[in-house]
Amino acid sequence: MSLQVTTCASLDEAGRALSASQTAKYLGGGTLVMRWVNEGDQSFNEIVRTTDSAAQRIDISGERVTLGAGVTMAMVAEHRDLVFLAPAARSVGGPAIRTMATVGGNLFAHHPYGDFTTALLALDAEVTMAGGQTQPLETLLAQRDRAGLVMSVTVNRPRNPSDFRFSKVARVKPKGISVLSIAALLPQQGGAISGARIAYGAMAPTPVRMPSVEQALEGARLDAAGVSSALARATDGLDPPTDPIATGWYRQEVAPVHLRRLLLGDSA
Amino acid sequence: MSKKPLQFIHNGRAEAVFVEDGQNLLDVLRREVGDLTAKYGCGQGACGTCTILVDGQPQLSCLTLAETVEGKSVETTGGMMDGSELHPLQAAFMDHFAAQCGYCTPGMLMAANALLRQNPNPSRDEVVEAIGGNICRCTGYQPIIDAILEAAGKMSQRRYG
Numbered sequence: 001m002s003l004q005v006t007t008c009a010s011l012d013e014a015g016r017a018l019s020a021s022q023t024a025k026y027l028g029g030g031t032l033v034m035r036w037v038n039e040g041d042q043s044f045n046e047i048v049r050t051t052d053s054a055a056q057r058i059d060i061s062g063e064r065v066t067l068g069a070g071v072t073m074a075m076v077a078e079h080r081d082l083v084f085l086a087p088a089a090r091s092v093g094g095p096a097i098r099t100m101a102t103v104g105g106n107l108f109a110h111h112p113y114g115d116f117t118t119a120l121l122a123l124d125a126e127v128t129m130a131g132g133q134t135q136p137l138e139t140l141l142a143q144r145d146r147a148g149l150v151m152s153v154t155v156n157r158p159r160n161p162s163d164f165r166f167s168k169v170a171r172v173k174p175k176g177i178s179v180l181s182i183a184a185l186l187p188q189q190g191g192a193i194s195g196a197r198i199a200y201g202a203m204a205p206t207p208v209r210m211p212s213v214e215q216a217l218e219g220a221r222l223d224a225a226g227v228s229s230a231l232a233r234a235t236d237g238l239d240p241p242t243d244p245i246a247t248g249w250y251r252q253e254v255a256p257v258h259l260r261r262l263l264l265g266d267s268a
Numbered sequence: 269m270s271k272k273p274l275q276f277i278h279n280g281r282a283e284a285v286f287v288e289d290g291q292n293l294l295d296v297l298r299r300e301v302g303d304l305t306a307k308y309g310c311g312q313g314a315c316g317t318c319t320i321l322v323d324g325q326p327q328l329s330c331l332t333l334a335e336t337v338e339g340k341s342v343e344t345t346g347g348m349m350d351g352s353e354l355h356p357l358q359a360a361f362m363d364h365f366a367a368q369c370g371y372c373t374p375g376m377l378m379a380a381n382a383l384l385r386q387n388p389n390p391s392r393d394e395v396v397e398a399i400g401g402n403i404c405r406c407t408g409y410q411p412i413i414d415a416i417l418e419a420a421g422k423m424s425q426r427r428y429g
Binding site: 030031100 | 290313383
């Protein structure tokens, strides 16, 4: 099957081109789509892309941070006002991948990829689609195979950068594919956690929020006794996938260990 | 299959070729331009041997849609030498036996090249991070890291010495 590349001048035009075809894929940085092309994937016969520079815009207004879908991991990692997101961006591949891989693409990366999305999920990210409609990232992830073109992702910047923590667990150093990744937003009032957000990557078919862990952390202190209830619920409702990186059983066993380390510090 | 014209700067020289829809840059470099220095390894972004520089930034040419480099500068290992003189990185790789089978070497050199442009005096950890996307199955990495650090030192001496 021959492949056709459609290059659009604007994101809106690209969105229309994508929705007009049942067999088109959108090309962001290329790390997903070109891989499929190289593998001879016959399930699509058109690539849609845009040259619209708006896709690579980073807007910071007060506490709101909006990342264009075409913003790369390298751009996030190097941005002086996105220090809180830098560890998650740097966890994605080596430098060459980070030059290419985009925020929008990471939302659609299949298990066990998508570590940056895990971070966005813990920051209550909202996704704006081409056409202007918005939806929570969780909603998009639940139906991403039928989603249209993402224009941008907006998150709230943590009031205190140390409130946001991210950890990627891999077996290969310095860079490997996730056994799991964890993102935690842990704002505190008077020494107690208030408004916790916990998200996992590689523990389910898509990155997932962990409401039961979040509830257990509400009002707790960040010490061994305070987080014990949350750790007991660390894998509530999860049936992690098995893949060449790790079995589901292994992921289930080690997730509480790594959650504890993230909450209490590496030596915990 | 239709072909599209593509113009870019290849190792400092203007290049004009015709590319097929969906053709990746590595394929264009090797088949259309005749630059065989970047290698095809995995085709999935896992091995890094096809690493090149696009406008000075490292990219994987096997995952780069060729037409996205229209008007841009593309650099490969083939453009590293200065006349008959090896680039300090290439010389250091030889001196440290940093290549065994040599398949990873073009990607390693370009990853290191990108690092030293942004950070002329990297630490060992920064070198490890910079080649974190490049796989070598022969050397155990240490000679490669040593070579990059030595090249950084020599290039700094040239700059300031």
